[in-house]
Amino acid sequence: RSVTVQSPGTIANLVCGFDVLGLALHQPFDCLTLKLIDRPEVEIINHDDYGLPTDPVKNVSGVVLLSIMERLHNGVGFQLISEKKIKPGSGIGSSAASAAGAAVAANMLLGNIFNKEELVQFAMNGEKLASGVKHADNIAPCIYGGITLVRSIHPLDIISIPAPSLFVTVVHPQIEVKTADARQILKKEILLKNAIKQWGNVAGLVAGFFKNDLDLISRSLEDVVIEPLRSILIPGFDEVKVQSKTAGALGGGISGSGPSIFMLSASEGIAKEVAQLMSDVYTRLGIDFHTYVTTIN
Numbered sequence: 001r002s003v004t005v006q007s008p009g010t011i012a013n014l015v016c017g018f019d020v021l022g023l024a025l026h027q028p029f030d031c032l033t034l035k036l037i038d039r040p041e042v043e044i045i046n047h048d049d050y051g052l053p054t055d056p057v058k059n060v061s062g063v064v065l066l067s068i069m070e071r072l073h074n075g076v077g078f079q080l081i082s083e084k085k086i087k088p089g090s091g092i093g094s095s096a097a098s099a100a101g102a103a104v105a106a107n108m109l110l111g112n113i114f115n116k117e118e119l120v121q122f123a124m125n126g127e128k129l130a131s132g133v134k135h136a137d138n139i140a141p142c143i144y145g146g147i148t149l150v151r152s153i154h155p156l157d158i159i160s161i162p163a164p165s166l167f168v169t170v171v172h173p174q175i176e177v178k179t180a181d182a183r184q185i186l187k188k189e190i191l192l193k194n195a196i197k198q199w200g201n202v203a204g205l206v207a208g209f210f211k212n213d214l215d216l217i218s219r220s221l222e223d224v225v226i227e228p229l230r231s232i233l234i235p236g237f238d239e240v241k242v243q244s245k246t247a248g249a250l251g252g253g254i255s256g257s258g259p260s261i262f263m264l265s266a267s268e269g270i271a272k273e274v275a276q277l278m279s280d281v282y283t284r285l286g287i288d289f290h291t292y293v294t295t296i297n
């Protein structure tokens, strides 16, 4: 018996909520097909051109499956066929999709013996391998769906937040920003006045989602801590942001650690216009790109 899961891309941080907020997208998604094998090994077959390792200890899905096997300790193993559509290093949770997808598929094969929180724990081993840090802001929405708040990792405390029906436009300029590097450039300390602004915005954004208050969401999509440092790594960032807001987007910013940029809009028409403006910016800059217009999953 085998199971196939579709593991969606995710947007971490949601501008002001570094390492705590995230949302799941309808598109793009990876397809992971998993089956049980009767020897305690993980066999990985990649059906894509990304050149990802097939050695399980070096593979994001692989380490997740190994950690599940370690818990089960019953002599079974897994064969994984991974068909990735989310490009690694794009900033829309490619490693999280591999990690979470593997955990969810394994759980289905095993008769749903683990709850979502345990699946997040297993999947975080994959994030640790990919970025050096066990963050869960991509994994949580990938597993729970919608919008999630990771209030704490130790102990794990994940809260699902009601998702307003918004449209999401994503542009992925084809430049490489490694999460580990994008974390390296951050300052370890921040000014109290910036902290006050930031937690005002995080609280405002969460309240805006609960109240379905689009003006409040829009006002709260501001990041005075991370974006000023990371946006330097993304050519065209300021232009994309200003033009999208002029076109009527509620707001947005860097998707995860970049280089993708996302914008939230109340209507599909605006979201498509935003995609066009993004395309124009990167065409003019001579940088290859992909755009997606999608919704919250």
Ligand code: HSE
Binding pocket: 012, 013, 018, 019, 020, 091, 093, 135, 137, 138, 179, 182, 183, 256, 257
């Ligand atoms: N919260 C993480 C970061 C997400 O911004 O570094 C990385 O995908």
